Structures are given as structure tokens and as C-alpha cells.
Amino acid sequence: MTEELPVVVVGTGLAGYALVRELRKHAPDQRVLMITADDGASYSKPMLSTGFTKDKDADGLAQASAEAMAEQLNVEIRPYTAVTAIDADAHELRIGQERVRYSRLVLAWGADVVRLDLDGDGLDRVFSINDLMDYRTFREALAGARHVAIMGAGLIGCEFANDLRNGGYDVSVIAPDHTVMPGLLPKPAADAVQTALAGLGVAFYPGTVVQRVDRQGDAVRLTLADSQTLEADLVISAVGLQPRVALARAAGADTARGIVVSRALETSLPDVYALGDCAEVDGHLLPYVMPLMACARALARTLTGERTEVRYGVMPVMVKTPCCPTAVYPPPAQASGEWQVTQDGQDVKAVFRSPKGETLGFAVTGRYAMEKQQLARDVPPVHS
Numbered sequence: 001m002t003e004e005l006p007v008v009v010v011g012t013g014l015a016g017y018a019l020v021r022e023l024r025k026h027a028p029d030q031r032v033l034m035i036t037a038d039d040g041a042s043y044s045k046p047m048l049s050t051g052f053t054k055d056k057d058a059d060g061l062a063q064a065s066a067e068a069m070a071e072q073l074n075v076e077i078r079p080y081t082a083v084t085a086i087d088a089d090a091h092e093l094r095i096g097q098e099r100v101r102y103s104r105l106v107l108a109w110g111a112d113v114v115r116l117d118l119d120g121d122g123l124d125r126v127f128s129i130n131d132l133m134d135y136r137t138f139r140e141a142l143a144g145a146r147h148v149a150i151m152g153a154g155l156i157g158c159e160f161a162n163d164l165r166n167g168g169y170d171v172s173v174i175a176p177d178h179t180v181m182p183g184l185l186p187k188p189a190a191d192a193v194q195t196a197l198a199g200l201g202v203a204f205y206p207g208t209v210v211q212r213v214d215r216q217g218d219a220v221r222l223t224l225a226d227s228q229t230l231e232a233d234l235v236i237s238a239v240g241l242q243p244r245v246a247l248a249r250a251a252g253a254d255t256a257r258g259i260v261v262s263r264a265l266e267t268s269l270p271d272v273y274a275l276g277d278c279a280e281v282d283g284h285l286l287p288y289v290m291p292l293m294a295c296a297r298a299l300a301r302t303l304t305g306e307r308t309e310v311r312y313g314v315m316p317v318m319v320k321t322p323c324c325p326t327a328v329y330p331p332p333a334q335a336s337g338e339w340q341v342t343q344d345g346q347d348v349k350a351v352f353r354s355p356k357g358e359t360l361g362f363a364v365t366g367r368y369a370m371e372k373q374q375l376a377r378d379v380p381p382v383h384s
């Protein structure tokens with residue numbers, strides 16, 4: 001008798017584990033193999049930027065080891081194993097020379113950090129933090145440090161800035177734009193967050209970028225494009241993420257900003273699905289937890305015989321800057337309309353309204369952040 005081919009899930013981040021948890025509700029005995037390049041520990045990635053605020057180091061943030069997850073979910077997990085190619089016609093994965101056959105394949109392999117092309121001999125002091133193993137390395141390097149420079153003032157750069165200040169570190173943020181979180185927050189809300197972070201002691205270097213990182217004893221000296229210099233003990237690079245598309249594209253899958261999938265999470269390859277940070281779902285690239293949870297629920301049903309399309313509801317993004325609580329639900333990219341702003345110092349309520357007066361998005365900071373649920377009732381879902 002031939003052995004049942006497994007459903008193979010590549011990636012043990014929130015997307016991979018959420019999917020398998022959902023799958024187990026419908027198919028307790030389905031053979032599942034999870035393959036991951038990392039150690040397979042289960043953790044909540046959003047907590048990486050709250051380690052000091054919540055007083056948790058990397059061990060404190062790990063929820064369960066790969067072995068514990070394998071037992072809990074009744075699956076086989078292969079940690080420290082990087083998939084190197086997909087042969088969709090043969091229904092096989094490649095791990096170097098090894099071939100692994102699958103019945104269905106799920107790509108939950110996340111996004112790569114964008115790495116800047118910097119000059120200097122201090123680049124080993126530049127850290128990107130996109131998983132728990134990165135965080136452990138960063139926390140070890142932080143021992144004895146006082147001053148952290150952060151490249152990038154997006155959501156992740158701002159969250160780390162707040163968290164490191166809460167941990168008592170000096171923090172400098174260098175970013176090309178003049179407002180924080182451009183593209184996510186309208187200017188009045190961004191200014192409120194930036195003012196609150198500055199009030200907490202974060203030093204901003206807006207409108208410029210880091211060009212060189214040079215060793216200066218145990219510390220580094222950063223040279224900026226506008227010729228300013230500053231010293232820090234180490235540097236966090238928080239300049240963005242790129243969905244991992246290369247292996248899928250090489251296998252013939254349609255890719256755009258992410259791996260292109262239908263609302264049923266189907267790639268253009270037979271029996272290959274994708275969800276999480278690597279996937280562009282029906283044109284939407286939403287690298288957040290709520291969308292991937294919705295995808296996991298839908299895909300678990302599809303994999304157990306009931307093709308199910310995901311429907312994204314209203315999913316505001318909470319920005320974890322406790323110095324200025326912030327929630328945002330951006331309007332659709334091409335929407336016409338304007339922001340209407342009510343402001344009292346760092347308390348900002350910005351509502352994006354169409355020419356017909358419909359509410360299409362919002363951003364709230366400070367005490368207005370409490371109104372997010374009420375505002376969420378007025379906006380249309382991502383998938384209407």
C-alpha cells in the first residue's frame with residue numbers, strides 16, 4: 001500500500017501554525033509535514049517590538065518549541081531546513097538534492113527584510129529584526145549598549161523606538177521622509193506620534209539616510225547623506241519587507257508584489273497555495289496578523305474539500321507606540337476624497353471621506369484611539 005502524501009506547509013510563523021491549527025479542527029488525522037528554515041519555535045511576532053515594555057527577552061517571547069508544537073498539532077516538523085526549489089509538475093519540493101513529495105503545498109514563508117547597500121566597516125553592528133532568532137541575536141548584542149540608532153521610521157521603526165526608550169536606551173531615528181509612517185498615517189496623526197516619541201527622548205534625523213557605518217572602538221559612527229554624523233552602539237535596520245517570491249516565481253507561479261493568489265489562496269500552480277506575508281491575496285498585500293488568520297480559516301476548509309474564499313472584513317492596524325496609542329484603517333489606495341481632521345494636541349481624529357461623504361478610512365491617536373471600534377463600524381470592509 002502506498003503511503004498517503006502529506007500536505008506540506010513551508011514556514012512555522014503565525015501563518016503556518018494558524019493554518020495547521022485550523023486544519024486540525026476539520027481533519028485531525030490528515031498527514032501534515034511542516035518545513036522551516038528557522039528553529040520552529042512558536043511565538044507572536046508582533047511582540048518582538050514590545051520586549052522591553054512587557055519585560056520579555058527572546059526566551060520569554062517563545063511560546064513553544066518545535067517539538068512541543070509537533071506534538072500539540074500532531075504533525076512532523078523539520079526545523080533548520082530551507083526549501084530550495086519547487087517542482088510543481090512532479091508535486092515535489094527540493095531541499096538541496098533531497099526531494100519531498102506533497103499532495104498539496106502551502107507556502108507560508110513570509111517576507112525578507114530589505115537590506116540597504118551601506119558602506120563602512122561597522123556593518124556587523126547593523127541588525128534586522130524579523131523573527132525570534134533575529135531578536136535573540138539583537139538582545140545579545142545589546143548587552144552593555146546605551147545608544148541604538150534606527151534606520152526607518154515606519155511602523156516597525158517607531159515601535160522599536162518606543163520600546164527601546166521604555167527599556168532606558170538612547171534612541172536616534174534616521175529616515176528619508178519628514179513624517180513618520182508615511183503611506184500609513186495622514187500627516188496630522190504622524191506628527192502626533194513623532195511629537196510623542198520626541199517627547200519621550202527619541203532624536204529624529206528626518207529627510208536623510210545612512211550612507212556609512214564605521215567602527216569606532218566598540219561603537220559605530222554613522223555618516224548620513226546630508227553629511228551629519230552620529231555615534232551609536234548598534235543599529236537597527238527597519239526599512240521594509242519584501243514578500244518572498246523568488247522560489248515561487250522560479251517554479252512558474254504568478255508573482256507581483258507578493259505571490260499572486262486568488263481569494264481561495266490558490267497560486268497559479270496546481271495544488272500550491274500561499275498565505276501570510278508572502279501572499280498577495282486578490283490584489284491585497286496586507287502583512288498583518290488579522291488577514292493571515294482569516295486566510296488560515298478559509299484555506300483549512302479548502303484543503304479539507306470545501307473550496308472557501310477569504311473575505312477580509314474591517315481590520316484596523318494598531319500601532320504599538322504606547323506614548324501615543326494609534327490605530328489606522330487606511331482608505332483604498334485609489335480612493336478619492338480627503339482627510340477631515342479634529343485635533344487637540346497629540347489627540348488626532350482623521351477621517352477620510354469620499355466626495356459623497358462616505359467614510360473610507362481613519363487614523364486616530366491619543367485619546368481618540370478609543371474611538372477605533374466605533375469608526376470601524378462606519379468603514380467598508382476590504383472585500384465588500
Ligand code: FAD
Pocket residue numbers: 010011012013014015016035036037038044045046047048049081082083084108109110111129130131156244275276277278286287288289290292318320
Ligand atoms: P513569518 O513569521 O516571517 O514566517 C515565515 C516562516 O517561513 C519562518 O518559519 C521561516 O523560517 C520560514 N521560511 C522562509 N523561507 C523558507 C524556506 N526557503 N524554506 C523553509 N522555510 C522558510 N502585525 C499585526 O497585525 N500587528 C502588529 O502589531 C504587528 N507588529 C509587528 C512587529 C514587528 C517587529 C514585525 C516584524 C511584524 C509585525 N507585524 C504585526 C506583522 C506580523 O507579525 C506578520 O504579518 C506575521 O507575523 C507574518 O507571519 P508569516 O507566518 O507570514 O511570516
